[in-house]
Amino acid sequence: MGEQSQPIAYVLRGSTTGFVCGTRVNRLGATAFGRFVRVTVAEGGETVLGLIYGIRIDDDPLVRQLVLAEDVPESTVNDQRVNRMVPVEISVLNVGYRDGRGLHHSLPPRPPLSLHLVFMCDDAEVIAFTRELSFFRLVLNAPDVPSEDLLAAALGVAADVRESDARMQFLIDAGRELARLLNHDPRRLENILRLIKPEEVSHE
Amino acid sequence: MNKAEAENLDEWFPRGPLVPDEATKPARGETPIRLGVVVGGSLSRGLAVRMELGTPIEEMAVGRYVVIRGRDKRFFGMITDISLESSNPQIQVSPPDFSDPFMAKVYSGTATYGVLHVAPMLVIEEDGTARPVKTVPSHFTDVFAATADDVNAVFGQEDEVHFHVGSPIELEDTRVNLNLSRLVERSVGIFGKSGTGKSYLTRILISGIIEKNAAVNLIFDMHNDYGWEVINELGRRDKGLKQLFDDRVLIFTLDRESSERRNVRVDGEIRLSLREIEPEDLAMLRLTLDLSDSMVDTAYALHRHWGDEWIIKALSATPDEIEDLLERLNVHTGSLSALRRRLERFRRFPFIHSDRPDDSLNRLIAAIEAEKSVVLEFGRYGNALEAYILVANYLTRRIHDMYVEKMERSLGDRSMQPPQLLITIEEAHKFLDPQIARQTIFGTIAREMRKYNVTLLVVDQRPSAIDEEVMSQIGTRITALLDNERDIQAVLTGISGASSLREVLARLETKQQAIIMGHAVPMPVVIRPRDWGLDFYRALGYVEGEALKEKADEARRDLGGEGGPRRL
Incomplete structure (x- = not known):
């Protein structure tokens, strides 16, 4: 809970379809590909919900020099990793928002602004948001996003935060929603289904 | 719909809510099972119903009823075909791994699904009146399996004209009640290939007709199936009409020797000069x-x-x-x-003699005039087709003459009208072959229909061999399994929505199933006929004491008291 109530990053740049936020390496913590994050755009206004689809670590001039240096002490390497000149960039795909009327599984009306705080969604938020699966469409249609892997990872997260007896049904429902959305593309469907398939499936 | 038609329908479907009242409603409230939604189709070709996720396709069956609950109306339909579809043909080319339960659960009902083809049969208006179907429900209307209440509402209750003949398949608690007065006012056909239970169906129907006084019967009993008793397939003795209705049924025979051997109480012997x-x-x-x-x-x-x-x-x-x-x-x-x-x-033939005619025939005709049903047993001569045809033709001609005369006399006085007469003939195609049907008395009766209060009940295994014109006059058709394409075609000719019934007809069980369609039923129905046993006897008013004694005798026989069932 403590981890989820702490901001993980600040928004660097954004649009209504997604945003990029920057953070320090030691704040990365629970961030991972396919996890849900939220940004409150305005107090009392919308909270944008998104999926992490990319974590990018850029180089800086000092790192470039260190790469060429010999026998760099480990303390220097660690220092460089933590106290970088440029932030770690986390790319987020917007998949919904929450306002006074409730949860919406569509693009937010306004993008988050620079330096808005980004938080990880807690389990309850993930469960509430994934109770409806219409955000699949936004993921599958997003350009320049590894949509199949992203959706599979997000579904893995959403399944894990559920009670163990509800996981299987959630994944089956998700699979069926995908089968409806991807009926024009059976190969893509099969690919995602393979990725989300639980290891052990009851044979009832 | 013109006024006359509307009145006709009102007579058949009483106005007012069709939902059975509380007293007749089954105690347990049945929740209808949702099968899917309408996704396409037409009135003539039938509706396509995409099956609901999780509805097991293997549990569907052609011939079952469904109810399509539209906004204002309920449509009654029959499943006529079931097909497997997939949302993308690519899936058929490289099928997903269905051995994986997860994959199987995801794909079934989404990318691959079942489609029910449903023929709309009847529409029930908002006020509860049922009418012939003239439109279709809109897209994505919910489709449910028909419940016992739904079906009971269509077929009504048993009363003085409605007779319980059996239950629709899969709805054992439901009764299909035939309107017998409508049934006998036009000719009736009972078809089915040999061994499918035509005689059984005929016996049930005639019992109802006698019980409800819908008509007087004359049965040309080729194989001694109706009169006194008949040995059923289990070797048990089933009661014949005479045992059930006693003095309302008379048995005449052409073969006294055979009747006596079978311990039949004969009311008269027929000899032909x-x-x-x-x-x-x-x-x-x-x-x-x-x-x-x-x-x-x-x-x-x-x-x-x-x-x-x-x-x-x-x-x-x-x-x-x-x-x-x-x-x-x-x-x-x-x-x-x-x-x-x-x-x-x-x-x-010993029953044909060269003496002057005796009064045996007159006695049979007098019995019919006295409104008694007559079973004419052929004994051993049932297998001699020429004897059967000769006698049936001769007798029917005499009776028809009598009826024509009486009907003409009754034109001035309706009370003189003779009772409705239903003549049962077996191997009917031998009488109604296109080459002879136009000249013979049976062809005449079939065509004249109710004009003279005489109609036919034709029992046959080759409906395609019956004259087309005669077939078209058969109002109600009760058909057990037929597998010959031409026979199926012949039976369905002139029935609305026939093409969709073809699959249903070709897939009836070999026994104990028949489809009833035409004049006497509001919509075609596949039934499992009632059991011919103690319950049935009792329903017909058979005396309880005797029934109990019969049961005791049966138990004794089963225990080997008489060395097992005897055959004739």
Whole structure:
């Protein structure tokens, strides 16, 4: 809970379809590909919900020099990793928002602004948001996003935060929603289904 | 719909809510099972219903009823076909791994799914009145399996004209009640290939007709299936009509010896005089006896020449008399001698004699006039088709004459009208073959329909061999399994929505299933007929004490008291 109530990053740049936020390496913590994050755009206004689809670590001039240096002490390497000149960039795909009327599984009306705080969604938020699966469409249609892997990872997260007896049904429902959305593309469907398939499936 | 039609329907479907009242409603409230939604189709081709996720396709069956609950109306339909579809043809080319339960669960009902083809049969309006279907429900209307209440609402309750004949398949608690007065006002056909239970169905139907006084019956009982008792497939003795209705049914026989051997209480024996046989009776036998046109013409010439005694004289004529005859009547030698050879066959039957006619036939006709149903047993002669046809034709001709006369007399006084008469004939295609149907009395009856209060109940395994015009006059058709394409075609001719019933008809069980369609039912229905047993006897008012005794006897027999079931 403590981890989820702490901001993980600040928004660097954004649009209504997604945003990029920057953070320090030691704040990365629970961030991972396919996890849900939220940004409150305005107090009392919308909270944008998104999926992490990319974590990018850029180089800086000092790192470039260190790469060429010999026998760099480990303390220097660690220092460089933590106290970088440029932030770690986390790319987020917007998949919904929450306002006074409730949860919406569509693009937010306004993008988050620079330096808005980004938080990880807690389990309850993930469960509430994934109770409806219409955000699949936004993921599958997003350009320049590894949509199949992203959706599979997000579904893995959403399944894990559920009670163990509800996981299987959630994944089956998700699979069926995908089968409806991807009926024009059976190969893509099969690919995602393979990725989300639980290891052990009851044979009832 | 014109006014007359509307009134007709009102008579059949009483106005007012169709939902059964509280007293008759089954105690347990049934929740309808949702099967899917309408996704397409048309009135003529039937509706396509995409099956609901999780509805097991293997549990569906053609012939079952569904209810489509539209916004204001309920549509009644029958499942006529079931197909497997997939949202993308690519799936058929490289099927997903269905051995994985997860994959199987995801794909079934989404990318691959079942489609029910449903023929709309009836529409129930907002106010509860049922009408023939003239439109279809809109897209994505919910489709449910019909519940017992739904079906009961359509087929009504058993009353003085409605008789419980069986239950729709998969709805054992539901009763299909036939409107018998509608049934008998037009001819009825009971079809099915051999061994599918035609006689069984006929027996149930006739029991109902006698019980509800819907008509007087004359049954030409080819194989002794109706009168006193019949040994069923399990070797048990089933009661015949006489045992159930006692003095309302009389048994006449052509073969007293056979009847006595079977311990049948016979009310009269029928003997036929050669003097009573007319050339028209021979014309009926044209196919059975292989008579040519010129032989039939010769018969008419002999009848004109000799009158009633034409057969006796023809058979006993000396060569000189024949010579003389050939000259005077201008008939062909070959035809005459061939005709004589055919007539000679009649002498083989002990019930045909050359004496003056006795009153046995009059007694049978008097029984019908007295509104008693008559079973005419053929004993051992049931297998001799010429005997069956000859007797049936001869008797029917006499009775028909009587009815025509009575009906004409009753034109001035309705109270004189004779009771509705239903004549049951087996192997009906031998009587109603296209080559002879136009000239014979059975063809006439089938065509004249209710004008003279005489209708036919034809029992047959080859409906395709029956004259088309006659078939078109058969109001209600009750059909057990038929597998010959032409027979199926013949039975369905003239039935609305017939093409969709084809699959249902071809897939009936070999026993204990029949589809009823036409005049006497609001919509076609596949039924499992009632069991012919103690419950049925009791429902017909059979005395309880005797029923109990019968049960005791049966138990004793089952225990081996009499050395197992006996056969005739």
